[in-house]
Amino acid sequence: MNKTVKFGTDGIRGNSQKFPFTNEALMNLGYSIAEWSILKYKKNNPKVLIGHDTRISCKRIKEQLERSFTLKNLEIIDAKILPTPAICKLTNYYKDFDFGIIISASHNPYYDNGIKLVDAKTGKLKPEDEKIIENNFAKNLKSFKDQTINIKNKIKKWPEAKDKYIKIIEQMFKEKFLENKKVVLDCANGSTYMIAPKIFQRLGAEVITINNEPDGKNINKNCGALFTKNLEKEILKHKADIGFAFDGDGDRVIAVNYKGQRIDGDQILALLSNHSKVTKDRTIVGTVMSNLGLDLYLKQKNFNIIRTKVGDKYVAAELLDKKLFLGGETSGHIIMTDYLNTGDGIFTALRIIEMAILKNNWELSLFKKTPQIIINVPVTEKKDLTAPIYSNIIKKHQKLLKTGRIVVRYSGTENLLRIMTEGKEEKLTINIANSLAKNFKKVLN
Numbered sequence: 001m002n003k004t005v006k007f008g009t010d011g012i013r014g015n016s017q018k019f020p021f022t023n024e025a026l027m028n029l030g031y032s033i034a035e036w037s038i039l040k041y042k043k044n045n046p047k048v049l050i051g052h053d054t055r056i057s058c059k060r061i062k063e064q065l066e067r068s069f070t071l072k073n074l075e076i077i078d079a080k081i082l083p084t085p086a087i088c089k090l091t092n093y094y095k096d097f098d099f100g101i102i103i104s105a106s107h108n109p110y111y112d113n114g115i116k117l118v119d120a121k122t123g124k125l126k127p128e129d130e131k132i133i134e135n136n137f138a139k140n141l142k143s144f145k146d147q148t149i150n151i152k153n154k155i156k157k158w159p160e161a162k163d164k165y166i167k168i169i170e171q172m173f174k175e176k177f178l179e180n181k182k183v184v185l186d187c188a189n190g191s192t193y194m195i196a197p198k199i200f201q202r203l204g205a206e207v208i209t210i211n212n213e214p215d216g217k218n219i220n221k222n223c224g225a226l227f228t229k230n231l232e233k234e235i236l237k238h239k240a241d242i243g244f245a246f247d248g249d250g251d252r253v254i255a256v257n258y259k260g261q262r263i264d265g266d267q268i269l270a271l272l273s274n275h276s277k278v279t280k281d282r283t284i285v286g287t288v289m290s291n292l293g294l295d296l297y298l299k300q301k302n303f304n305i306i307r308t309k310v311g312d313k314y315v316a317a318e319l320l321d322k323k324l325f326l327g328g329e330t331s332g333h334i335i336m337t338d339y340l341n342t343g344d345g346i347f348t349a350l351r352i353i354e355m356a357i358l359k360n361n362w363e364l365s366l367f368k369k370t371p372q373i374i375i376n377v378p379v380t381e382k383k384d385l386t387a388p389i390y391s392n393i394i395k396k397h398q399k400l401l402k403t404g405r406i407v408v409r410y411s412g413t414e415n416l417l418r419i420m421t422e423g424k425e426e427k428l429t430i431n432i433a434n435s436l437a438k439n440f441k442k443v444l445n
Contacts (some may be wrong), residue, residue, distance in 0.1 A: 005029060005137045007130040009311035009412025013105050013114035016057035021113060023064050030068030032136035033101075033117065036129065038072060041098045047075040049091050051082035051161070052103035053191040053249050056216030057113045061103050065115075067149045076154065079161035083191045083250030084116060085344030086165040091120040092340070093168055104191065104249035107226055108413065110217045123341040124313040166199055172339060173350055178205035181353065182240040184256075186231040188224025189214040190248035196346050203350070208238050220247065225254045225332050225345075232260040241362060244349040251312070252332035253345035255352055255364055263364045265330045266294045268348065270366040271355050273303060277325040277338065285318045285327030285335075287311075288407050289374075292422055297367035311412055316341045371426035373433035377417040379444050382410045393439045397421075397432050404429060408436065417444065 005012055005020045012020060012029075019025050037046040048069065052058035062078070069076050077097075079087065084102045091097040097120045105112040117125050117133075183205045187193040193212040200207045210230060211223040223230060225247040235243045235256055243256040255263040266286070273284055283304040286294065290307060298305050306322065308314040312333035319327045319337055328334035333343035336351065356362050385391065385408060398406050404423025411418055419436045423429040 005134055007125075007134065009313065010106065010124075011102075011114050011116035013108065013112060013413050016055070016061070016105075016111060016113035021057070021061060023060075026061060026064035027068045028137055028140055029115070029133075030065040031071060032133050032140055033065075034069050034072035034074055035136050035140075036133045037074065037099060039132070040129065043098075045073045045075050046098040047077065047096055049077045049079055049087055049097050049100045049158075049161075050103070051079040051084075051087040051100070051191075053083075053105075054081060054189060054193070054214035054216060054219050055103075055105070055110050055113055055248075057111075058103045061113060061115070063151070065101065065103075066151050066155055070149060070151050070154050075156075077156050077158050079158050081191050081194070082161060082165070083195065083246075083344075083346070085251050085340060085342060085347070086161070086195070088118050088123060088342050089168060089340055089344070090161060090165055091118060092123075093164075095120075102249065106249045106251070106413070107220055107224070107247040109221070110219050114413075118342070123316060162195055166195060166202070169199055169347055169350070170202060172347070173203060173354065176204035177357070178203040178353065180204075181242070182206045182208070182238060183353075184208045184210065184231060184234045184238060184240045184243035185212075186210050186223055186228070186234075186243070186245040187212045188220050188246050188248050189218045190220065190224065190246065190250065192246045192250040192346060196244075196246065196250075199346055199350075208234060208240065210234055224248065225252050228254055228256055228262050231256050232262065236260045242353060242356065242364075244345070244352075246345040247332070250345045251343040253334070253348050253352075254332045255349070257364045258362055261363075261365065265328050265332045265334060266291045266369070267365050267367070268332070268334055268352060269326065269328050270294055270297050271352060271359075271361070271364055272326055272334070272336070273298065273301070274355060274359060275326065275336075275351075278303075281324050281326070283322070283324055285315050285322075285324060287315065287329050288409075289330050289420055291330065291372055292370040292405065293367045296370075310409065312343050370422055370424065371429045372420065372422040373430050375419045375433050375437045376411075377419065377437050377440050377444070379410070379415050379417050381444075382415070382417075383444060385409075389443055390440070393436065393443070397436050397439075401428065401432050404432075406432070406436070408440070
């Protein structure tokens, strides 16, 4: 094995049948993670909590990681299917955990998978931690093919994890505050499918749930945060007060109001900016993709927005550095630091309803969005966009757009070039986005 592993914006991700998700590579990766944890936590048997989403490949990936962890005597607690933020919260809440691992490719199709690591105290790993694991992997290059590793009786199951997480969330809200509210939930056939309906029901809501029958291959398929059309129809059909679509691992949420209108992360940030803790900060954190309309809305309130690179880990780092309360992404990763330093779709959904009740604003839309066009261009190789052949294309189009914004970047989780144009004139904005896409298709492929 002479390949290397690389962390992206959210862990390690790719096709579940290819490197680094082959059995041999997973054994090496697990061993490398175990070595890092022993050094990081200065103990011989760090305690790790493992959870995963509903993908068909999760069981095999988990077993390979657990086998390699037993070689280094880690204390392994298996929570089975659980949303990413539940693993983050439980490792943080119960102080005997050192770190957590989530096996999930979030919003990607079922044939992809990923491995996310979270530190129990600080959340998503720092770049220096990721680098150590990458270096360990390159250094080890072990072959585990011929090793017989018995993990029987070495893995502790934790079936109560779901109820523990539910109780933690319930404690953050008034008892039965959702009474007389009808809510539609789209669970994306992912890891929220059991937990989300239960939480909303326990808080008093009448709940209609869709896409809650995972079969290992239908996660995110025409459903969830990336595809809200069916949710919009169900809200109108049932005359519901509100609806929410989660992604496969439950760390993102998109809202839909009672009119069947999609409410993205920028509008959610605007709504939550009315929270008393944000009023005190007068600053929220967004990304380079946050809509200009959000800036203008916040400016009217004499609030500021700080923009980071795309990726909720960058938002979380900025919130921590500036000691702020609220931040998030257009895609629906919303972070509120009084609860957790990463996104939790279920918690965010409940906070949205809390603010809708407080402000009597069930339309949820607070500002007019500036025309923004996003085009994804598939790529086989992520070439350096600062090279003149690519940067000159961007400069040329920026001059044509005049006062608008252009953001051209690679996805950190998929082989895509993401092109975003934003400007006051919609037709011009669309034309420039299409022209950029056409130019980059020629030079990149």
